[in-house]
Structures are given as C-alpha cells and as structure tokens.
Amino acid sequence: MAVDAQGRPPVRIGILSAEHVHAPTYISLLASMPGAHLVGVWDEDRRRAATAAEPVATRVFDDVDDLLERVDGVVIASANARHRRLVEIAAAAGVHVLCEKPLATTVVDARTILDACARAGVHLMTAFPTRWNPAARALESAVRSGALGTPVFLEGANTGTMPDVHAAWFVDPALSGGGAVTDHVVHLADLYRWILRSEVVEVYAVANRILQERFARVETGGLVSMRFANGVSATIDCSWSKPRSYPTWGGLSIQAIGTGGAFGIDAFRQHLGVYGTREAGISWPAWGPDADAGMLAEFLSAVREDREPAVTGTDGLRAVEIVDAAYRSIAAGAPVPLG
Amino acid sequence: MSGSHADRVLPDRALPDGALPDRAHPGRARTDLPLRIGVVGTGFMGETHVAAWAAEGIRAVIHDVDAGRAATLAERHGARVASSLDELFGAVDVVDVCTPTHLHAAVAVAAARAGRHVICEKPMARTLADAEAMLAAAREAGVRLFVAQVVRFFPEYVAARAAVLDGAIGEPGVLRLTRASFRPRQPAGHWFFDHAKSGGIILDLMVHDLDYARWIAGDVVAVHCRSASVAQPDAGVDHAVAILTHRSGAISHVSASWGYAPPTFTTAFEIAGSHGLIEQSSTTTMPVMPSLLAGAADGSPTALADTGLAGDPFRLELAEFARAIRDGTEARIGAEDGLEALRIALAADESARTGAVVRITPGAR
Numbered sequence: 001m002a003v004d005a006q007g008r009p010p011v012r013i014g015i016l017s018a019e020h021v022h023a024p025t026y027i028s029l030l031a032s033m034p035g036a037h038l039v040g041v042w043d044e045d046r047r048r049a050a051t052a053a054e055p056v057a058t059r060v061f062d063d064v065d066d067l068l069e070r071v072d073g074v075v076i077a078s079a080n081a082r083h084r085r086l087v088e089i090a091a092a093a094g095v096h097v098l099c100e101k102p103l104a105t106t107v108v109d110a111r112t113i114l115d116a117c118a119r120a121g122v123h124l125m126t127a128f129p130t131r132w133n134p135a136a137r138a139l140e141s142a143v144r145s146g147a148l149g150t151p152v153f154l155e156g157a158n159t160g161t162m163p164d165v166h167a168a169w170f171v172d173p174a175l176s177g178g179g180a181v182t183d184h185v186v187h188l189a190d191l192y193r194w195i196l197r198s199e200v201v202e203v204y205a206v207a208n209r210i211l212q213e214r215f216a217r218v219e220t221g222g223l224v225s226m227r228f229a230n231g232v233s234a235t236i237d238c239s240w241s242k243p244r245s246y247p248t249w250g251g252l253s254i255q256a257i258g259t260g261g262a263f264g265i266d267a268f269r270q271h272l273g274v275y276g277t278r279e280a281g282i283s284w285p286a287w288g289p290d291a292d293a294g295m296l297a298e299f300l301s302a303v304r305e306d307r308e309p310a311v312t313g314t315d316g317l318r319a320v321e322i323v324d325a326a327y328r329s330i331a332a333g334a335p336v337p338l339g
Numbered sequence: 340m341s342g343s344h345a346d347r348v349l350p351d352r353a354l355p356d357g358a359l360p361d362r363a364h365p366g367r368a369r370t371d372l373p374l375r376i377g378v379v380g381t382g383f384m385g386e387t388h389v390a391a392w393a394a395e396g397i398r399a400v401i402h403d404v405d406a407g408r409a410a411t412l413a414e415r416h417g418a419r420v421a422s423s424l425d426e427l428f429g430a431v432d433v434v435d436v437c438t439p440t441h442l443h444a445a446v447a448v449a450a451a452r453a454g455r456h457v458i459c460e461k462p463m464a465r466t467l468a469d470a471e472a473m474l475a476a477a478r479e480a481g482v483r484l485f486v487a488q489v490v491r492f493f494p495e496y497v498a499a500r501a502a503v504l505d506g507a508i509g510e511p512g513v514l515r516l517t518r519a520s521f522r523p524r525q526p527a528g529h530w531f532f533d534h535a536k537s538g539g540i541i542l543d544l545m546v547h548d549l550d551y552a553r554w555i556a557g558d559v560v561a562v563h564c565r566s567a568s569v570a571q572p573d574a575g576v577d578h579a580v581a582i583l584t585h586r587s588g589a590i591s592h593v594s595a596s597w598g599y600a601p602p603t604f605t606t607a608f609e610i611a612g613s614h615g616l617i618e619q620s621s622t623t624t625m626p627v628m629p630s631l632l633a634g635a636a637d638g639s640p641t642a643l644a645d646t647g648l649a650g651d652p653f654r655l656e657l658a659e660f661a662r663a664i665r666d667g668t669e670a671r672i673g674a675e676d677g678l679e680a681l682r683i684a685l686a687a688d689e690s691a692r693t694g695a696v697v698r699i700t701p702g703a704r
Contacts, residue, residue, distance in 0.1 A: 152567035153578045155594055157515065159611075204563050204696070206582055206590045210512030213613045221513040221611065223582050223592045225565055233565035235580050237592055239513045241611030255519070257578045257598040259569055262519070333561070334696050 010037040011300045014071040016064065016086045017078030018043050018052035020100050021166035022127070022292070026075050029293050031056035035300045042067045068093035073303045075127075075296075076100060079167075079175040080182065084109040091120035098125045098299045098309075102186045102323060103316030105177025110320040114313045125299050125309035126316030128190045130252060132294025135265035139256055140195050142263050149260030151196060154234035156188040160250025162212045162220060162240040171216045179218025181207055181326050184238035186319035187252060189226070190311070193318060195256070198230040200318075204335040205326035211241055224326050225335075247273070248284040374661050375400070377421065377431035377455075379446050381408045384460050385437035388487075389416055391653040392435075395661070399435070402427040428453035433664060435657070436460060440543070441536040444469035447484070451476040456483040456664050458657070461550075462542045462684060463677035465535075470678045471704060477674065485660045485670055486677025490547040491554060492652035492659070495624065499610060499617050503555055508612030511556045514591040515609040516548035522570050522577055522597040532575050539576050541566070541688045542681070545595035548608075549581070549687070550672075550680035555610060556589035558679070558701035564687035569598040581687040586701070593687075675702075 013036050015027055030038040040059035043049035049060045061067040068074070068089070073096035076086045083104055090097050097117060103126050104110035117124040130136050142148045162171065163183060169175035176182055193199065203226045207219035221239040228234065242250050252267040270288030274280075295311075302309035325338045374397070378389050381403040392399045393416040402421040403409035409420045421427035424446065428434065434450035436443050436459040444464045447457045457477060463486045464470040477484035490496050503511060523531055530536040537543055541564070553559055566579035577597035584590055599605075607620040663670040679701055686697040 152569055152598070153565075153580065155517075155580060155592075157609075202694075204582065206561075206563075206584055208512055208588045208590055210510055210588060210613050211611050213509065221590060223513070223590050225563060225580065225582055227565065233567060233580070235565075235582070235592060235594075237513065237515055239611060241513050241609070241616055243508075243615050246616065255517075255594075257567065257569060257596060262596070262599045262603075335563070335694065 008035070008304060010035055011073060011303045012037045012039050012071045013300070014039050014061070014067045014074045014095075015041040015052070016067075016074045016076045016090060017082065018048050019045075019079045019082070019167060019169065020077040021163065022100060023052055023077035024055070025292055026077060026296065027052055027056055027058065029290070029296055030075070031058060033293070033296060033300070035297065035304070039070050040067055064089060065093065068095050071095055073098065073299065075299075079169040080177045081105045081175045084113055087113045087124070088116045091116040091122050094120060094122060096123045096299075096303045098127055098296075099313075099316065100127045101316065101319070102177065102182060103313065103320050105182065107317070107321055107324050110317040114317055117313055123302055123307070123309055124313035124316075125302065126190075126311050126313060126319070127295060128187060128311050128315065128319075129291040129295040130187050130191055130267060131194060131311055132291040132298070133252075133267045134289055135267045135269075136191055136254075139254060139263055139265050143195050143256070143258070147260055148256060148258035148263050151232050151256060151258040153257040154192055154195070154232065154254060155257075156192070156235065156252070156254040157237040158184040158188050158250070158252045159237055159239050159241045160184065161242045161244060161246060162216065164216075165244065171218050173218050176218065178323070178327065179207075179216060179222075180220055180238045180240045181205065181222045181224070181330075182218075182323055183240070185222070185224055185236055185323050185326060188236045188238075188254070189319045189322045190315055191254070192226075192228070192234050193315070196228055196230060196232055198228040198232065200226045200322050200325070200338050201229050202227040202335050202337055203322060203325035203329050205329040207330050211239060212243075219330075222326070226322065245281070247282040248286070373397070374433055374665060375431040376433050376435055376661075377402065377427040378435045378437055379403070379424065379427065380436065380438035380442075381405070381412045382437065382439070386412055387653055388435055388437050388460075388657065389418065391651060391657050393418070394651065394654050395658055400427055400430050424449060425453075428455055432456060433458060433661070439530040439536055440538060441465040441530070444473050447473045448476040451480040451482050451484070454480055454482060458485045458487060458660050459677070461486055461488050461677065461680070462538060462546045463674070463681045465538055465542070467678070467682060467685060470681050474674055474678065483664050484674040485663070486672060486674055486680075487656055487660075488547065488550045488672050488677060488680060489652050489656050490551050491672050492656040494650060494652070495619050495621075496551055496608070499608065499619060500555060502617055503610060503612070508610060508615030508617055510587075510613040511589050511610055512613060513611040514552050514556055514589065516552060516591065517594045517605070517607040518544055518548055519594070519596045519599050519606075520544070520604045521599050521601040524601070534575070538684065538688060540595050540597055541576070541579050541581075541691065542684045544597070545579055545581065545593060545687065546680050546684045548593045548595065549583070549683040550676065551608075552583055552585075552591040552593060553676075553679060553683065556585040556587060556591060558586045559583045559683050560586050560698060560701070562683060562686035562690050562697045562699065564690040566691040576691065579687070579691060581690070583683065
C-alpha cells in the first residue's frame with residue numbers, strides 16, 4: 001500500500017452499493033488516486049458488486065460489516081431511498097461517509113442521516129461534485145471577487161436523459177423518491193447556496209410527465225423558481241428533456257445576472273464531437289477536467305485530517321428541503337415558504 | 340371587409356408570395372393596386388418599419404408629434420410627412436402604429452374609425468381594456484387589425500414551429516426561451532423606462548417569447564414571474580423570468596434580460612417534447628464572424644436581433660400583413676393572438692409585483 005506524495009498512508013475506502021450510475025466512476029477514480037486505498041465493494045446484490053469491482057480488480061465483500069471493519073470511509077452509491085439505512089450502518093461502525101446525492105428522499109430521512117453521523121462522531125459529505133467543476137468555480141469566484149457586482153438573478157438548467165437507461169430504480173418512486181425534480185434540482189440548488197451564501201426562503205415549482213412519452217411513474221419535466229434570504233431569485237430547469245438520441249447524458253448551465261453584468265457557464269461544454277458510423281451515431285466525449293476527482297480528493301483529505309468536508313451533510317439536507325418544498329409547491333399550485 | 344375604401348385597395352387577384360408593389364421602380368410591370376401605408380411614430384421601431392416598407396418598395400407616409408424627426412426619416416427614404424393624424428388617415432389605406440406602447444390604442448382606434456386597416460407594433464397595448472377597445476373598433480369599422488409579434492417571422496423560430504407541427508419531437512412538454520440584451524440606451528425620463536407607459540421589460544421584451552410559447556404549446560392558464568433590477572439606482576426592472584403553465588399541461592421558462600453588457604443580443608430556445616428535443620441558440624448559429632479592427636462598436640441605442648443573413652423578419656412580417664389585407668386572407672398572427680400575448684405579459688407583470696401565481700382565462704372578454 002503506497003504512501004501519498006506527502007508520505008502519508010492512504011485513506012482506506014469502501015464502496016457501499018453499486019446501484020447508482022456513478023459508482024463505476026468513483027471506483028475507477030479511487031483505484032488510481034494516490035491518497036486512496038480502495039479496499040472493496042459491498043452490494044446487497046453480489047453480482048452487481050462483482051461487476052463493479054471487476055474493472056479494477058478490487059475485492060467483493062459479502063458481509064457489509066466485514067468491509068466496514070477495514071475502512072476509514074465509505075462512498076454510498078445506492079438507490080436514493082436506501083441511503084439512510086446504509087449511512088446508519090456505516091456511522092454505527094465509526095466510518096466516515098460520502099453519500100451520493102440526493103442525500104435522502106425525505107427531509108425526515110436526511111435529518112436522521114445527519115443525526116446518526118453526529119451521534120457517531122463521523123464526518124458526512126454529500127456528493128455534489130459540480131462544486132469542483134472549473135466553470136462553476138469560475139462563477140463562484142466572479143461573485144466572491146465582486147466582478148459580477150451584487151448578484152440579482154441566477155438561471156440554471158440541469159437537464160439530461162431519463163436515467164432509466166442506467167438503472168430502472170431511477171423511475172420507481174419508492175426507490176428514487178421522485179423523478180426529474182428529485183434527480184436534477186439538488187446540484188444547482190447546492191451551487192446557488194454556495195455561490196450566494198444564502199438560504200432559500202420560498203419555492204415555486206411546476207412539473208409534468210409529457211417528456212419521454214409519458215412512460216414514467218414520476219415527473220419527467222420540471223421548472224423550479226426560488227427566492228433566497230438575500231433577495232436573489234433563481235430558477236432551475238430540471239427536466240429529463242434530452243432524448244435517447246442526444247449525443248451526451250445532458251448538461252448543467254447557469255446564467256448569472258448581477259449589477260456588474262452577466263456571467264454564463266456551461267459546465268460540460270468541453271467535449272469533442274464524434275460522428276462515427278451510423279450504428280455508433282453521434283457522441284460528445286468530454287475532455288474537460290473531472291469534477292468527481294476533486295470531490296473524492298476532498299473527502300479523502302477530510303477523513304485524513306479528521307475535519308468537516310467542504311460540502312457537508314447539512315448542505316445535503318438543505319438541498320433535500322428545497323426538493324421537498326418544490327413538491328409541496330407542485331401540489332399546492334403556489335409558492336411555498338421554506339425555513 | 341366593407342365599404343368603398345376596402346373595395347378600392349383590394350386587388351382583384353392574389354399576388355405571388357413576397358411580391359409587393361414596387362413604387363421605387365414604377366417602370367416594372369406590376370398591375371396590382373398598391374397599398375398606401377402610413378407609419379405613426381418614428382422612434383426605433385418606426386424607423387425599422389419605414390425602412391422595411393421602403394425595402395418592399397413602399398414609401399410610407401410618416402407622422403410623428405416630433406415633426407423634425409418625421410422629416411428626417413422621410414427624407415432618408417424619399418417618403419412624405421403628414422402633419423396630423425387626420426392628414427395621414429386621409430392619405431393611406433393602412434396605418435402602422437409604432438408609437439410608444441401606451442398610445443397604441445388611441446391611434447389604432449382613431450385609424451379604425453377612419454376606416455383604415457391597422458398594423459400595431461407589439462405589445463398590442465398597455466392594458467387589456469385598450470386592446471379590447473382596439474379589437475372592438477376594428478370589428479365595428481370592418482377593418483383588419485394585426486399585431487406585429489415579429490418573432491413569429493424569425494426563420495429559426497419558424498423552422499422550429501414547423502418541426503413541431505411535423506411531429507419531430509412529439510407533444511411539446513417543457514419550453515425554455517431566452518432573450519438577453521443590454522439596457523436600452525435612452526435618456527432618463529424616456530417613455531421606455533416609465534412602467535406606466537411601456538409596461539417595462541415584461542411587456543416590451545418578454546412578450547416576444549410569451550407569444551412564441553403560446554404559439555408552440557397553446558393557451559396559458561397560470562403565470563409565475565420573478566424580476567430584478569440590475570441597473571441600480573435606476574431601479575427599473577431589467578431582468579425577469581416567467582414560468583408558464585399551458586392548458587395542455589406543458590410548462591415554459593421564459594427569460595428576458597436587459598442585464599447584459601452592450602452590444603449583446605442573444606436569443607435561445609429549447610423545445611422538449613414527448614419524444615424529442617429542439618435546441619437553438621443565436622450564439623452558435625451566426626454564419627458570419629467578423630472581427631474587424633476598424634469600426635468596432637455600433638452606436639445603436641437598442642439592440643435588434645440579428646438573424647444572420649437569413650432575411651429581414653420585419654420585411655417578411657409587414658409583407659405578410661399587407662398581403663393579408665389586400666387578399667382578405669389570414670396572417671400567421673391575428674389581433675386576438677396579440678391580445679392573448681398581452682394577457683400573459685400583464686399576468687407576469689402582476690405576478691412579479693405580488694409574488695403570487697396569476698391564473699388567467701384565455702379568450703375572456
């Protein structure tokens with residue numbers, strides 16, 4: 001087991017569940033990061049664990065406690081509704097947690113997750129990798145430095161293909177908690193909170209199931225408007241509006257308006273255009289920096305230094321509260337207060 | 340259509356598409372009776388319309404309360420000036436209303452009562468009552484009334500609608516429409532910045548995309564809007580985002596901004612449907628990319644969308660209205676559409692002020 005560049009022993013990491021589409025990415029990155037030792041993968045479905053472990057030849061664990069005994073931290077990449085149980089198990093074992101977004105499918109579960117980690121004295125990080133996206137960081141800097149003046153409005157879109165192409169649970173409300181609103185509000189909501197250093201006080205949302213041929217048992221289209229305590233308004237298009245023919249999974253963009261002008265970002269614009277055979281179709285392979293690597297490095301540092309990560313469990317809870325408010329607003333047909 | 344006036348201006352046969360009487364070249368073999376056009380108001384849009392009419396071979400008769408402005412513009416296009424509205428009404432068949440928004444209704448109603456067809460710049464009027472008075476006056480006088488929602492003539496918007504009608508993306512579900520520019524460079528006290536006169540950015544700029552959203556996804560039943568002021572301490576609203584719920588269940592995100600740096604004028608839209616997606620952005624579809632060292636900045640006080648060599652939408656629009664008047668046919672936008680776009684815009688303006696969702700009844704009178 002190699003030490004890292006500073007001569008420190010690596011942080012021992014386990015993967016709890018490979019149900020989420022992001023699990024293979026985390027596994028592949030952790031297997032090659034200098035500060036990490038990927039100990040192995042546990043999944044309630046052993047075959048899924050084996051499939052995920054195979055590319056990097058890491059160990060498959062049949063017993064979750066067996067894995068938890070051997071690690072300092074875990075990455076939880078299960079279906080959304082199973083986050084709570086897995087966090088509770090990890091926290092009880094005294095293991096630090098990086099949990100896939102959204103942190104939970106209900107506000108109650110998110111609070112329970114925070115309480116479990118606090119009681120156990122373990123650090124909890126929510127997986128919001130876009131905070132390490134260079135374009136998002138450039139916008140945050142433009143606001144922090146004052147270049148944009150006083151921000152007044154943020155408009156964002158985090159749209160993508162309907163993720164049932166990756167895993168069926170995404171469109172099963174019992175496991176996902178909901179559709180496009182659950183899946184795609186939290187990244188931008190978190191970026192907005194981070195950029196503005198303010199909390200949401202009111203949410204308005206509308207949603208429908210027209211996109212993707214009305215297959216889904218969950219909403220596939222959604223628009224959310226929110227007002228922050230500092231007076232800034234912001235909107236999110238969270239729709240699963242990219243058809244299967246789209247050359248990539250989706251994207252994330254923000255137009256920020258301030259007294260100093262406007263600042264736009266398109267977080268995944270750095271991609272090639274590849275036009276292959278008819279069968280291969282069109283693809284847009286990304287060549288920009290990998291935000292996931294930055295997020296994982298922060299988790300490793302926080303575990304090693306025994307400190308709170310840059311993105312906390314509270315950040316995850318706040319995003320879940322915004323999603324919850326969006327659903328309440330959809331039901332009410334009117335803006336709802338938050339906080 | 341009734342009365343001798345209409346009989347006089349309507350030709351006895353239809354013109355081919357795009358063909359209009361060419362007064363600039365009277366030697367050409369054109370047998371159609373020409374429409375005589377009067378333009379009221381010589382601000383930014385009046386100038387644009389006079390130029391578009393001139394490009395169509397029609398020298399408009401021009402009236403403005405500022406006689407000097409009217410004279411300057413008339414001279415540029417070899418047009419003539421009418422010193423009063425009555426004089427203009429007496430000299431033309433069609434009155435093209437390009438006055439400040441709050442004056443649209445007075446001019447349009449007077450023109451209709453004088454038996455003249457009316458083309459009115461968007462937004463149709465400052466209030467719904469004004470718009471309804473315009474409709475009533477046109478109906479009573481038996482004249483045509485058109486509202487110049489010019490986005491319906493921009494080729495990219497036309498192409499997207501054609502694709503939707505063709506079934507390319509199935510049923511529209513989520514629309515996102517953006518129109519971003521800089522604050523019009525007009526002096527303080529200009530009517531444009533007076534909410535009571537112009538209705539501000541929502542009635543003036545956002546109305547384009549509100550109308551387009553309705554053209555694509557149908558009538559709107561609920562409107563939510565948030566707005567912000569960028570140009571403090573000037574304190575007018577110069578950024579607004581509306582979320583529309585259409586009767587069909589479709590939803591639209593409509594953004595209008597004067598918060599960008601000059602000379603920005605960008606437009607973009609995304610129309611997501613039950614089995615497909617249409618994307619368009621003016622920033623990625625400009626066919627010419629000059630970067631010339633000489634003559635960098637243009638001094639235009641207000642940005643105008645550039646279609647990038649694809650043809651002048653103002654000409655297409657006015658030519659279509661003229662054809663519709665001459666032939667007694669429909670144009671792609673009727674006066675009722677202009678009124679519905681205004682109804683949505685007024686609801687957005689109300690929502691931005693009160694914070695509440697405003698429910699509206701399309702077609703209500």
